[in-house]
Amino acid sequence: xxxxxxxxxxxxxxxxxxxxxxxxxxxxxxxxxxxxxxxxxxxxxxxxxxxxxxxxxxxxxxxxxxxxxxxxxxxxxxxxxxxxxxxxxxxxxxxxxxxxxxxxxxxxxxxxxxxxxxxxxxxxxxxxxxxxxxxxxxxxxxxxxxxxxxxxxxxxxxxxxxxxxxxxxxxxxxxxx
Numbered sequence: 001x002x003x004x005x006x007x008x009x010x011x012x013x014x015x016x017x018x019x020x021x022x023x024x025x026x027x028x029x030x031x032x033x034x035x036x037x038x039x040x041x042x043x044x045x046x047x048x049x050x051x052x053x054x055x056x057x058x059x060x061x062x063x064x065x066x067x068x069x070x071x072x073x074x075x076x077x078x079x080x081x082x083x084x085x086x087x088x089x090x091x092x093x094x095x096x097x098x099x100x101x102x103x104x105x106x107x108x109x110x111x112x113x114x115x116x117x118x119x120x121x122x123x124x125x126x127x128x129x130x131x132x133x134x135x136x137x138x139x140x141x142x143x144x145x146x147x148x149x150x151x152x153x154x155x156x157x158x159x160x161x162x163x164x165x166x167x168x169x170x171x172x173x174x175x176x177x
Contacts, residue, residue: 021045029055036060036097039067047073050097052116057095062104071107072131075114118142129155 010027017023020031021040025047032050035041039061045068052058065071078094102120106113108128118140129135135145136158145157 025049027051033058036064039064041065041068041071043067043069046070048075049073050076051079052076052094052097053078055095057098059098059100062099062101065103065107066105069107070109072109072111074106074110074112077114077116113137115140134158 013023013025020026020028021035021042022044023031024044026032026035026045027049029051032048035045036058037060041064048071065074076097096117096119097115099119103124104126105124106127108130110129111131111133113132113134114136116138118137121141121143123129123142123145132155134156138159140159142159
């Protein structure tokens, strides 16, 4: 029943707006690819769920999220729907979202960020994670979270390496006087 309701809701969203950049939520690979590759994202977009399972590499610009000022949910993952289980995780089956020039901007309204195989070594310098509740960057190239003063920021961080070794951290950022 849940799947049927979800499908019906998605069909209603698509019927309300034929242009993906004007929708609140994006989940279809083709729509997300088009929005991210031509930087046509707008402030209407609040959520993106991009499943890269069995997809080709997707190259996006460093400013692909610039105009998505209301983006609160961003999830890039590798899942295969299964009849026996909800989803089976396959991180090695699919292309990557590539950022040849890094990532320059994410909105401060972002609350949830899961990006498997995150290609950059850091999050954008100007990213203010004041609303970020959870950060999941498994199998990423991340070596530092962000620079600058992030006073009073509380965030759950989950970094899982390809070997399966889990690195969990609860970060509270305080300014250094």
